[in-house]
Amino acid sequence: MIEFHDVSKTFAGQPAVNNLNLTFAEGAFSVLIGTSGSGKSTTLKMINRLVEHDSGLIRFAGEEIRSLPMLALRRRMGYAIQSIGLFPHWTVARNIATVPQLQKWPRQKINDRVDELMALLGLDPVLRERYPHQLSGGQQQRVGVARALAANPEVLLMDEPFGALDPVTRGALQMEMTRIHRILGRTIILVTHDIDEALRLADHLVLMDHGNVVQQGTPLTLLTQPENAFVREFFGRSELGVRLLSLRTVGGSMRQEIAPSDATPLRDAMSLRDALSAFVTCRCEALPVVNEHNQPCGTLYFRDLLRTEAGDDVAP
Numbered sequence: 001m002i003e004f005h006d007v008s009k010t011f012a013g014q015p016a017v018n019n020l021n022l023t024f025a026e027g028a029f030s031v032l033i034g035t036s037g038s039g040k041s042t043t044l045k046m047i048n049r050l051v052e053h054d055s056g057l058i059r060f061a062g063e064e065i066r067s068l069p070m071l072a073l074r075r076r077m078g079y080a081i082q083s084i085g086l087f088p089h090w091t092v093a094r095n096i097a098t099v100p101q102l103q104k105w106p107r108q109k110i111n112d113r114v115d116e117l118m119a120l121l122g123l124d125p126v127l128r129e130r131y132p133h134q135l136s137g138g139q140q141q142r143v144g145v146a147r148a149l150a151a152n153p154e155v156l157l158m159d160e161p162f163g164a165l166d167p168v169t170r171g172a173l174q175m176e177m178t179r180i181h182r183i184l185g186r187t188i189i190l191v192t193h194d195i196d197e198a199l200r201l202a203d204h205l206v207l208m209d210h211g212n213v214v215q216q217g218t219p220l221t222l223l224t225q226p227e228n229a230f231v232r233e234f235f236g237r238s239e240l241g242v243r244l245l246s247l248r249t250v251g252g253s254m255r256q257e258i259a260p261s262d263a264t265p266l267r268d269a270m271s272l273r274d275a276l277s278a279f280v281t282c283r284c285e286a287l288p289v290v291n292e293h294n295q296p297c298g299t300l301y302f303r304d305l306l307r308t309e310a311g312d313d314v315a316p
């Protein structure tokens with residue numbers, strides 16, 4: 001979908017990114033993570049040409065981005081950032097409708113789209129005629145994402161979109177993004193410096209340092225097969241176990257035995273991190289597991305969960 005070939009960018013003689021080779025697959029949720037100043041935002045902004053690359057080639061759906069008119073390119077890409085940039089004197093509805101209005105959609109179609117996006121982002125219809133200052137930070141951020149999605153862009157670029165939010169609101173919005181990604185199947189590229197956010201959201205994770213890609217792959221690959229000490233240190237050896245738990249599911253670690261039990265069952269799709277909380281609450285050795293149809297499908301043993309956490313596959 002989006003490919004970088006040997007892309008470099010320098011600001012006032014200082015390299016911001018060096019010879020980047022990256023592929024952001026269609027429909028994937030890709031996350032750029034790394035140290036401060038490692039070039040994540042620059043990489044994102046080169047995609048919609050908010051920053052022009054100095055050398056190399058960037059392709060979007062097979063076409064060199066510089067061969068496309070700037071406006072046409074940007075219309076195919078939604079952009080959501082931490083500072084949101086909502087227009088303060090415009091209502092929520094008008095903010096969301098910014099791009100469809102520019103594109104002169106018929107009024108009814110715009111209204112329907114605003115309703116649809118407010119529902120998708122979990123924004124109560126009563127907020128429609130409010131102004132940004134009358135919303136909470138989390139609501140403003142949801143409006144920012146709704147606005148970025150309004151004209152059905154092929155790609156959604158997000159730069160630290162939840163950075164300013166408290167952990168609870170942030171967690172809720174991360175879950176919303178996972179759901180929205182599943183429903184819309186849109187290509188998403190998100191920049192964050194929050195490791196847990198990256199692990200929670202990414203199908204494809206790109207770790208950057210000093211303008212270079214250090215490693216890319218699935219979150220599980222980066223955690224369990226770090227290519228060097230930097231990757232290992234970045235994800236933090238001490239928290240590795242609990243991070244791995246959040247990537248693994250109950251279904252993958254349970255045994256196929258079905259034993260009668262009065263305990264509240266776990267869902268097979270739940271993360272082992274959530275299962276750990278359930279074990280802590282019930283203080284038992286084993287919990288029954290049910291599938292999405294609430295049918296018993298196995299048993300998860302606490303000791304198996306610990307074995308997974310110790311992680312035989314974790315690199316020394």
Ligand SMILES: Nc1ncnc2c1ncn2[C@@H]1O[C@H](COP(=O)(O)OP(=O)(O)OP(=O)(O)O)[C@@H](O)[C@H]1O
Nearest residue numbers: 011015016034035036037038039040041042043193
């Ligand atoms: N417009 C600019 N003018 C000059 N230097 C810039 C500009 N934008 C970025 N840089 C520099 O390029 C490098 C990469 O910056 P970038 O914002 O891409 O990093 P980042 O990984 O997103 O950082 P952070 O996580 O701190 O936001 C940094 O050294 C930064 O100071």
